[in-house]
Amino acid sequence: MKDDSKSIETRQVHSGTIKDQFGSVVTPIYQTSTFAFENVDDGAYKFKHKGEGYFYTRVSNPTIKDLEDAVTSLEEGYGGISTSSGMSAVNLVFWTFLRPGDHVVCGDSVYGPTLSVLSTFFKEFGIETSFVDATQLAEVQSAIRENTKLIYIETPANPTMAITDIEGVARIAGQQNILLAVDNTFCSPYLQKPLRLGADIVLHSMTKFINGHADVVSGIVIAKERSIFGPLMAKKNLLGLNMDPHQAFLVRRGLKTLSVRVERAQENALKIAQFLEQHPKIDKVSYPGLKSHPQYEIAKRQMKGPGALMSFELKGGLEAGKTLMNNMKIAALAVSLGGIETLIQHPATMTHSGLPRQQRLYSGITDGLVRYSVGIEGANDLIEDLANALEKV
Template sequence: MKNFELKFNAKAIHAGSKPCPATGAHIGPIYRSSTFVMDNVEQAIRISQGEEEGYSYGRFGNPTETELEEKMAALENGENALATASGMAAITTTLMTFLKNGDHLIAGDIIYGCTYGLIRDILTKYGIEVTFVDTSDLENIKKAIQPNTKVIYIETPCNPVLRIADIGGAAEIAHNNGASLIVDSTFATPFLQNPLDLGADVVVHSATKYLGGHGDIVGGIIVSSKEIISKIRDPHLQFFGGIISPGDAFLIIRGLKTLGIRMKAHCESAQAVAEYLEEHPMVEKVYYPGLPSHPQHELAKKQMRGFGGMMSFDVKGGFEGGKTVMNNVKLISLATSLGCIDSLIQHSPSMSHFTMSKEERGKVGIMEGQVRLSVGIEEAENIIEDLENALEEVKKLGV
């Protein structure tokens, strides 16, 4: 028989998943068990010392979690993966594994608000030095390197203004200076970009978003080499304890099976919505990497296989203009989070980026009225009709 390579959807459906070995049930069960029964003490010793593969206690691993990890490792072309309780648990556990007192971290100056807060307020409390830079320009990363730099942390596309960082270029700088590159690829998903293939050491995701896809779980994923994942798992995740629940792991497994077809629909609708908004007289600026006006459009074309479902835009009239749009959409829900099958709109300064001060946001260009839109998989015409009605209300402000 000839071997063949699995394409994205085939991998997403089959990797890691198999029928239940006990009953033959087509879809593997949710293993809701906090502990696992041993044959004898000798086996308990072998498992605890890593001489035999097996499960012992829920915080150290669970078969449903393993299914999710194998699927995500396959989709990100990594050797291994680790599922966590949230995207923030994935980020915190990874950074705490790589960094210690006296080390230096370079991070993007526009990243998800809670990651920014974690780095600015918590890591620095443990004696980790931090430099925030605009990571869309590799020169800024190079200039920030210090002898004690251990990690470069980028988010690409970044939340909320969709700036793109050159993953391959950042990996080269990291490796030439004895550091590691960690990439938050939540906005892209493995359908649109594979940071490990471009040289990153670790990729992290908030699985709450596109991977789960239906807005019904909170979870996170870390993908990397076997060696790095085993260091993050044991002892860091085991001791910090931010593990995923088997029920949530099951819903992410189910979500991943349709990730490819969902992402195609997100990308198609988002492109149409971004082009519509860019032409609208009440819209000042649209931030979407699929638009030729985006400053890193060419880089996005090179390192991504599509531009995703996320965008931000500034409405004429500043805060009043943005607020009027968000308060007048009907199909689109005013809610933080993103990557759901339904469209979500939010006010970035008060929702995803409340942890940054007004001054910090102003410095990096997160405008006070800025609107972030997570384009769902509804038909683009309907999303545009909803926005059209809301933008009509902005016209009435006379701005």
């Protein structure tokens, strides 16, 4: 179905689905590495007009294309390129648009490995990055240099839940012809549309909400325009960052229930955040659905809902946080997020442990910060789980 006028709930189910000769309702898994040509001219044509027909799965495959078209439709972009992981999506953006001597402005609270890849790996290739508090537009503006090629933000940010005004940053980027890339993993296209708000590129770890079942690692980059899509596709092919057809099939299946899962988890999250905020052992809760969140108004404006993620700190700091995490019975003590299961983790020793402590603190990741990804279990059970663990603190 190609009708982009339909609701997101309809498109998440039907967009991209391939009609085969048997009338399969679901796009089949084309588990093949290569595709036979009808004759030499057919092969030559397909090599010349990449994107029309299939010849090799590293370049494209019907099952993978089906998923790319569906997510692109939800993000309202020109074209999508799926990748083996969220990190390969992040790296694809950097490899495609950055050259030695270029400069990047990056939000200072982004996924740990994204921060590491810019501050170590790309630095070694002569690409400098200024990490700024992207919630402050003036900081973004003043970090721009003559050689700035890319502004990269994540909103809500992992794990601080800081919200960046996408339209505000897009204005700054647009004035200077700088590309704006937004990691939309924490929201999914159901809650936030960065391309509509002025971004040029949106990317996801589809390991999270888009797949939603904690059983696949995958990523995607969606370009707003053809001129951005072409170079991304070419680099993906050369770097071999493609996903596998079976992986694509599973993610496509997960995507079909995106809105239902996000709505349900978000409903739980609001109740939990309200419970935590009034609990005497909790110092601070960061959740965009609470009026106490510093960017509550921006979140309300640019997100359809506050989502299913939050972070919080206990009054007893790190030791209290550890006791809480070690005593959770329903929430699994595990990294990742955006699945139907509730997960709890400790950024300072887990997802963001690769960063020096000073850098973590600068980004608002204190030693006692706990990240909580809310699933679709019963809200009362999750609250009871937290209440029992807090008793032990």
